[in-house]
Amino acid sequence: MDKSYNPKAFEQKIYARWLENNYFAAAPDKNKKPFTIMMPPPNITGQLHMGHALNNSIQDALTRYKRMRGFMALWLPGTDHASIATEVKIVEKLAAQGIDKKSLGREGFLKAAFDWNDQYGGRIVEQLKQLGCSCDWNRKAFTMDERCSKAVREVFVRLYEKGLIYRGERMINWCTECKTALSDAEVEHKESASGLWYLKYPVQGADGEFITVATTRPETMLGDTAVAVNPGDKRYVNFIGKSLALPLTDRIIPVIADSYVDAAFGTGAVKITPAHDPNDFEIGQRHKLNRIAVMDDGGVMNENAGAYKGLNRFDARKKIVHDMQQKGLLHKTESRKNNVGCCYRCDTVVEPMVSLQWFVSMQPLATPAIQAVESGKIKFVPKRFEKIYMHWMRNIRDWCISRQLWWGHRIPAFYCTACGNEEVSRHDLTACTACGGSVKQDEDVLDTWFSSALWPFSTLGWPDKNADLDYFYPTDVLVTAYDIIFFWVARMIFSGLEQMGDIPFSTVYINGLVRDAKGRKMSKSANNGIDPLDIIDQFGTDPLRFSLMNGIAPGGDQRFSADKIEGCRNFMNKLYNAAKFVMLNCADAVIVPDITAHKKLSAADNWILARYNTAVSAVTRAYDKFDAGQAAQRLYDFTRNEFCDWYVELAKADLADPERRKVTQNVLLYVLRGILKMLHPVIPFITEEIYMQLPNRDAQSIMISEFPKSVKTPAKQARSAAEFEHIIQLIRAVRAFRAEKNVPPSKRTALYLVPTADVSAPLTQSVGYIKRLAAATEVFFLTPSVPSAQLLTAAAAAYIPSADLTDNAAEKARLLKELAFAEAELKLAQTKLNNAGFTQKAPQALIDAEREKVQRFTQTVSKLTQSLKN
RNA sequence: GGAAGCAUAGCUCAGCCGGGAGAGCGUCUGCCUUACAAGCAGAGGGUCGGCGGUUCGAUCCCGUCUGCUUCCACCA
Numbered sequence: 001m002d003k004s005y006n007p008k009a010f011e012q013k014i015y016a017r018w019l020e021n022n023y024f025a026a027a028p029d030k031n032k033k034p035f036t037i038m039m040p041p042p043n044i045t046g047q048l049h050m051g052h053a054l055n056n057s058i059q060d061a062l063t064r065y066k067r068m069r070g071f072m073a074l075w076l077p078g079t080d081h082a083s084i085a086t087e088v089k090i091v092e093k094l095a096a097q098g099i100d101k102k103s104l105g106r107e108g109f110l111k112a113a114f115d116w117n118d119q120y121g122g123r124i125v126e127q128l129k130q131l132g133c134s135c136d137w138n139r140k141a142f143t144m145d146e147r148c149s150k151a152v153r154e155v156f157v158r159l160y161e162k163g164l165i166y167r168g169e170r171m172i173n174w175c176t177e178c179k180t181a182l183s184d185a186e187v188e189h190k191e192s193a194s195g196l197w198y199l200k201y202p203v204q205g206a207d208g209e210f211i212t213v214a215t216t217r218p219e220t221m222l223g224d225t226a227v228a229v230n231p232g233d234k235r236y237v238n239f240i241g242k243s244l245a246l247p248l249t250d251r252i253i254p255v256i257a258d259s260y261v262d263a264a265f266g267t268g269a270v271k272i273t274p275a276h277d278p279n280d281f282e283i284g285q286r287h288k289l290n291r292i293a294v295m296d297d298g299g300v301m302n303e304n305a306g307a308y309k310g311l312n313r314f315d316a317r318k319k320i321v322h323d324m325q326q327k328g329l330l331h332k333t334e335s336r337k338n339n340v341g342c343c344y345r346c347d348t349v350v351e352p353m354v355s356l357q358w359f360v361s362m363q364p365l366a367t368p369a370i371q372a373v374e375s376g377k378i379k380f381v382p383k384r385f386e387k388i389y390m391h392w393m394r395n396i397r398d399w400c401i402s403r404q405l406w407w408g409h410r411i412p413a414f415y416c417t418a419c420g421n422e423e424v425s426r427h428d429l430t431a432c433t434a435c436g437g438s439v440k441q442d443e444d445v446l447d448t449w450f451s452s453a454l455w456p457f458s459t460l461g462w463p464d465k466n467a468d469l470d471y472f473y474p475t476d477v478l479v480t481a482y483d484i485i486f487f488w489v490a491r492m493i494f495s496g497l498e499q500m501g502d503i504p505f506s507t508v509y510i511n512g513l514v515r516d517a518k519g520r521k522m523s524k525s526a527n528n529g530i531d532p533l534d535i536i537d538q539f540g541t542d543p544l545r546f547s548l549m550n551g552i553a554p555g556g557d558q559r560f561s562a563d564k565i566e567g568c569r570n571f572m573n574k575l576y577n578a579a580k581f582v583m584l585n586c587a588d589a590v591i592v593p594d595i596t597a598h599k600k601l602s603a604a605d606n607w608i609l610a611r612y613n614t615a616v617s618a619v620t621r622a623y624d625k626f627d628a629g630q631a632a633q634r635l636y637d638f639t640r641n642e643f644c645d646w647y648v649e650l651a652k653a654d655l656a657d658p659e660r661r662k663v664t665q666n667v668l669l670y671v672l673r674g675i676l677k678m679l680h681p682v683i684p685f686i687t688e689e690i691y692m693q694l695p696n697r698d699a700q701s702i703m704i705s706e707f708p709k710s711v712k713t714p715a716k717q718a719r720s721a722a723e724f725e726h727i728i729q730l731i732r733a734v735r736a737f738r739a740e741k742n743v744p745p746s747k748r749t750a751l752y753l754v755p756t757a758d759v760s761a762p763l764t765q766s767v768g769y770i771k772r773l774a775a776a777t778e779v780f781f782l783t784p785s786v787p788s789a790q791l792l793t794a795a796a797a798a799y800i801p802s803a804d805l806t807d808n809a810a811e812k813a814r815l816l817k818e819l820a821f822a823e824a825e826l827k828l829a830q831t832k833l834n835n836a837g838f839t840q841k842a843p844q845a846l847i848d849a850e851r852e853k854v855q856r857f858t859q860t861v862s863k864l865t866q867s868l869k870n
Numbered sequence: 871g872g873a874a875g876c877a878u879a880g881c882u883c884a885g886c887c888g889g890g891a892g893a894g895c896g897u898c899u900g901c902c903u904u905a906c907a908a909g910c911a912g913a914g915g916g917u918c919g920g921c922g923g924u925u926c927g928a929u930c931c932c933g934u935c936u937g938c939u940u941c942c943a944c945c946a
Binding site: 001003004005171189196213214215216217228260261262265266267269270271272277278279280281282339341352384385387388391392395482483485486517519550551552553555556557558559561563564566567568569570571572573574576577578579580581582583584585621622625627629630633636637644645648652732735736738739740742743744745746772775828832835836837838839840841842843846849850 | 872873874875876881882883884885886889890893894895896899900901903904905906908909910911912913925926927939940941942943944945946
């Protein structure tokens with residue numbers, strides 16, 4: 001073995017072997033219900049970022065754990081191809097080569113896009129492999145592949161036939177940069193400083209009279225077709241039905257009454273622009289108002305804007321405000337903060353526009369989706385995310401699914417050019433089925449999340465019947481970050497319920513976000529992103545994975561820091577070296593089939609085995625709760641503090657003893673193997689590397705080995721282990737004593753002990769350990785009558801007979817401190833016991849523990865007092 | 871405007887069923903003790919955000935206040 005941990009020496013080699021032997025697809029027990037994890041589609045347009053690294057590491061850990069527990073564990077990978085961002089990227093890439101999207105035509109563009117995607121999709125797969133991810137790559141599927149296309153089309157047709165998909169003119173969110181419609185979920189609201197302008201509209205036939213309206217978007221006034229007031233508003237009741245001259249245009253608009261208007265807000269009069277505002281759109285429908293669109297799809301004022309034609313919407317705003325002021329029609333301007341909608345991909349301010357789009361009726365789909373979570377069939381971990389989901393589902397509005405792009409699943413709707421018949425079909429149509437006229441397919445494609453929503457079954461081959469689908473659906477757990485609950489999780493749930501008649505997964509595990517060291521969200525624009533591959537290159541994959549998972553709380557955000565990663569790398573080194581020590585000392589080991597039943601276990605052996613059993617059950621519990629963070633932390637503590645710091649050191653003494661050597665070797669190997677197995681889901685490479693060199697290896701690969709079973713420590717062994725804790729405390733006390741006196745480890749001294757009765761047996765058996773770990777040349781046992789103890793522990797009173805170690809001021813101070821502590825503890829316990837409420841209501845075990853404390857500390861206090869006198 | 875989360879050691883964060891609080895890093899002291907200086911042994915450091923309440927007992931449960939973060943939201 002190398003002198004120290006060197007991941008580059010083995011990581012790639014190991015992964016290649018896993019692939020070669022197809023361990024990822026290995027099925028330990030096909031009769032068990034399978035365990036399936038859905039993998040969110042990474043966005044292939046960017047590099048793998050820390051969020052992916054975290055998310056994929058958690059999924060991989062769960063998959064590996066379940067596989068080791070004998071489940072047929074499958075991790076379905078996927079890649080999201082059909083997004084707006086992808087198309088934008090492809091367009092950019094083509095532009096860099098001097099190629100215009102439109103000049104290629106749809107076919108040419110798609111071909112270029114597929115080429116580009118193959119390249120990047122492949123790159124993502126390679127990156128995930130570097131993370132050690134144990135996907136079954138043979139099942140890889142992309143939202144744009146044939147299988148998924150078939151499923152998408154089938155779902156579209158089914159929903160259409162049920163009347164749950166419809167086409168209509170609605171107010172939608174329009175991105176003037178991407179030039180496509182957006183769903184509500186794709187709009188981000190950002191607070192920005194803006195103005196509230198009060199505009200005066202002259203009343204027709206009443207010279208000098210005005211109605212003042214307030215608006216945050218003056219440029220839309222050119223499209224106003226009415227001014228609305230509340231019907232009960234006394235200020236305006238006489239104006240209802242009158243006409244206003246719309247300034248800057250030659251149009252006359254009516255004053256209408258609508259209860260939507262809040263008389264208490266602003267001036268109580270609202271300008272109505274049905275073509276450019278969702279509320280106005282509805283009012284317009286109620287009052288049959290014209291819709292006058294004053295901008296084109298790029299946010300530039302059109303011919304309806306008269307003199308403002310050709311200006312972009314923001315320049316038009318400035319000019320209109322200026323012109324209104326010139327005309328004396330600007331009553332006042334207030335500065336004001338308000339929320340503007342922005343495109344979540346490109347951050348452009350979203351423009352509400354009326355257009356003909358496809359929608360999914362959400363009400364009928366949402367009801368069962370709400371029920372599935374309410375009834376507990378689907379659980380969110382942590383539970384608080386259920387509220388977010390519920391709130392969204394209960395307030396859901398119809399989903400705009402058409403996008404004005406080329407890169408995506410084309411909407412399977414055909415329109416007859418002769419009779420106007422609209423037809424949705426599973427197969428491409430060449431002629432109208434009603435009149436035989438020629439047909440044209442809808443130009444739009446579907447929202448990328450429409451196909452992603454089908455992931456749990458489309459990747460398994462739906463709509464075709466097949467064994468995989470029967471076996472794996474519904475899947476078990478979906479792991480994802482909370483920022484994607486609406487986009488993806490919610491839609492998978494209602495799609496699964498609608499198409500499959502069953503939930504897509506029973507658990508939604510939500511992980512948090514990875515932020516930078518200052519707590520900011522990592523993003524390209526802030527340029528604070530850290531590439532996981534760089535970290536892997538510098539430290540190794542296992543340290544990266546461990547640092548992302550160790551100690552994280554489910555759903556909580558975390559900060560990424562270089563210090564943390566270094567600490568994790570150091571832990572790998574620790575583990576590596578501990579293994580090296582075991583191997584060096586176990587070359588001649590004779591493996592015993594079941595070490596736990598061995599009759600010659602020492603007190604130290606019993607102790608580590610008991611601690612090990614405790615660790616196994618804690619770790620198992622954590623993994624079963626999908627809490628890899630807790631599992632990793634528990635393992636870190638056990639490995640470092642109990643195995644390395646204590647047992648390995650204790651073993652040194654026993655390995656030198658020919659009587660004990662064989663047993664010790666077996667315990668070392670047994671515990672080490674268990675540690676490796678339990679750590680394997682979190683840090684797959686180093687554990688495999690070490691495992692393959694173990695003499696007591698029990699499988700071809702740790703990946704497919706059996707996870708340690710939880711065993712209850714036998715009572716006798718537990719007792720022995722508990723006694724041994726006292727020995728450890730004694731060693732600690734002697735070490736602390738020596739350290740305070742600045743005795744270098746090289747200076748070894750004799751140690752006199754007066755054993756406490758109940759631990760005298762283990763104490764006499766532990767002389768070897770004490771000599772080694774407490775730097776004692778010799779350990780002498782004294783009768784209780786011998787005074788001058790310097791140290792008092794539960795195991796023994798101790799005395800170190802070196803002239804320069806005794807009776808100085810520092811020692812007296814230390815003893816006083818000990819005394820103060822003991823007295824405080826004693827008082828605390830006594831106070832509790834004197835409290836009638838406590839003795840009556842507290843559990844018996846606690847009361848007993850307090851009584852024991854009183855006894856123990858009374859003794860300690862008297863001994864310390866005695867020592868101080870001497 | 872609505873909702874959620876977070877406030878614990880100098881920093882970053884754990885803390886499962888309420889029984890007097892932990893880790894990593896940093897700091898200080900002493901050590902190359904034959905697996906590991908990417909290390910070892912020790913030490914110091916916290917009115918668990920403020921105030922009330924429930925309880926024999928509260929970091930934990932309830933209320934409230936303060937500060938930060940995030941999500942949702944068509945009020946011009």
